Amino acid sequence: MTDDIAAGTPASARTPSPDDGYLGDLAVRAKWDEVYAERERLWSGRPNGALVAEVAALTPGRVLDVGCGEGADAVWLARGGWDVTALEVSGVALERAAEHARDAGVTVRWVHAGLAEAPLPPASFDLVSAQYPALPRTPDAAAERALLSAVAVGGVLLFVHHAGMETRQADESGFDPADYVWPSTVTALLDEDWAVEVDEQRPRLVPDGGAGAHHAHDLVLRARRLR
Template sequence: MTDDNDSRPPAIDPAVQAEWDRRYADRPQLWSGRPNGALVAEVAGTPPGRALDVGCGEGADAVWLARGGWDVTALEVSGVALERAAAHAREAGVDIRWVHAGLAEAGLPPASFDLVSAQYPALPRTPDAAAERALLAAVAPGGVLLLVHHAGMEHHEVHDGGDDPADYVWPSMVAALLDDDWQVEVDEQRLRVVPEGGAGAHHVEDVVLRARRLQ
């Protein structure tokens, strides 16, 4: 599944796609099916515009945004997840632009989104900070980057077969790149509003970074 405006599938690391396809295929539904609490808390009541949902998973956030009047582009590396997300959108009667790609490889138009939402993303860390810079580059002047992650995971110990936090991007890394063109509106750790069910429900606190691009 690709953006309708481009007949060529964007580049995706095959190993990354295979791993996430496996995670989704292992369960009929990986997440709760409801929008993330931090997204609802930070965005509810905001005048809708163009939104990018980074790592949209099974589509709950994208559908919630679209129902609120946002023009949504949803990005995901897992084809299995995208098929579920598209089905969710059809059931909800909303139109969403789906992009099957990694963030750094997607070739998104720069400075095009009034909201860039990344809720608990698994963005690979690279020496050139490609994912962090892609997040920032996507935000339009006056727009907002909302990045939410599980508190404490950045320094979490690696267990056998588990993910290494050093391989991924965390909010502190994005915050470190913000310059005078940005205004930090929220940078805090808070209790998480947890939907019942779904993977990740055991995490109880979030790190929330909301930054507005001034120019």
């Protein structure tokens, strides 16, 4: 959803309606609605480089795009023959994503929900992609377990985040890395049912324009569910 979760943007004063189908924390939704509403376009409009690189050798199937933002990854995947379900907490972002998909002439299944609250069929996605997500970390590891449970047997979890964010100190903006899910917290839950295929830091192909362009290196985790 974002590669700038340390921005410390305050929650919006506008109260989201609870009856529009959204499933999740209303305060989180309001925060991200305000983040997106502050700019006509938040991201570059191009797919994330790590996703493009890691998906190149995969056969298209069902994919879950976690934190789809304005839809660049979802549209790129759909153009590549994937059956795309895209999840996002911000209704503002989803409206832009849906418009992007319409303009591109592709079909995407949109889900307006938090990851832990989303009614996703278990073990049903050949690829679960989470690119720089702002997933809240909880004592029961709800977000991490939701990511893993969505992957079908034989499928792949691709989790990408910015190197160095996890080890930053909490600051006055309100950002504390302990509040969020990182590749290492997902890796810690992997057992013998999983094979780690990639777990590394690498230079990031930085797109022109869009928030987060100052991050130059990625942490890339690709794990395959064996059973």
